[in-house]
Amino acid sequence: MSCHGRKIKPGRAQLCQRWTVGLRPDMLAAMEGPTDEELMRAAGAGDEAAFASLVRRHQDLVYGTAYKMLGSYHQEAEDVAQQVFIKVHRAAPRWQPQAKFTTWLLTICRHCVFTQLKRSKRRASEPLEPEGADGEPAESPYPDPEARAADALLLEEEMRRELEAAMGALPEAQRAALVLRQYDQLDYETIAQVMGTSVPSVKSLLFRAREALRSRLHQYLHET
Structure with missing residues (x-):
């Protein structure tokens, strides 16, 4: 079974389906509605529709963040996204807003990413081979380049893959x-x-990460 175009494990399919039927994220984003905090309080009181709204509102953020942190591994990112929302659902009855909801949500996401990296026994510094939803190499995120020269396309694809590898080689905290x-x-x-x-510490991590990427991509930065 799939959920929003992504494959869902059978054991979790019913849970995901129950939470995510209804409005598309882009439709919901265009509408004014309850705040995240209001929805979370309602979810804590047993309102499953409120929790479904939270999932629809933030599933792309959680999945996308996990996908980037894990180094473009679709299935692992899908697993992490599901784990995050399961944890949020379980925490809802006792949730107290000590920070912005999305800050708390991304904190859970980061912890789940750490757990996934340990479970898969893949070091954060290990170069990654990104894959798409079907297990094939991920497609380039750039727009359709029909009008571009073939050599420029090859360079762009090579640079994209090198950037993916450079990101994968960063220590986990920097990434x-x-x-x-x-x-x-x-x-x-x-x-x-x-x-x-x-x-x-954040500024230091970002500085070191950018320096590492700049060093590894030096060749491409001077060619473009």
Whole structure:
């Protein structure tokens, strides 16, 4: 069975289906509605529709963050996303808003990513071979390049793969900080909360991550 175009394990399919039927995320994002905190309180009181709204609202954020942190492994990212929402659902009855909901949500996501990396016995510094939803190499995220020259296309694809490998070679903390900053567009204070560290530490992680990427991609940066 699939959920929003992604394969779901049979044991969790019914749970995902119950939570995610209804509005598409883009439709829901265009509408004004209850805040995350209001939905979470309602979910804690047993309102499954409220929890379904939370899942629809944030599933792309959680999946995308896990996907980037794990190094473009679709199935592992899918597993992490499901684990995150299961943990949120279980925590709902006793949840107390000590931080912004998305900060708390991404903190859970980061912990689940750590657990997944340990479970798969894959080191965070291990170069990654990204894959798509069907297990094949991931497609380029760039727009359809029909009008571009063939040599430019080859260079672009080579650079994309090198960037994926460079991201995969980063220590986990550096990669996580970079994903939260560049992909999720979080400020330093929020990243520090998610990672359980200080703002100076976050800035240091980002600096080292960017320097590592710049060094590895030096050839491409000078060609473009």
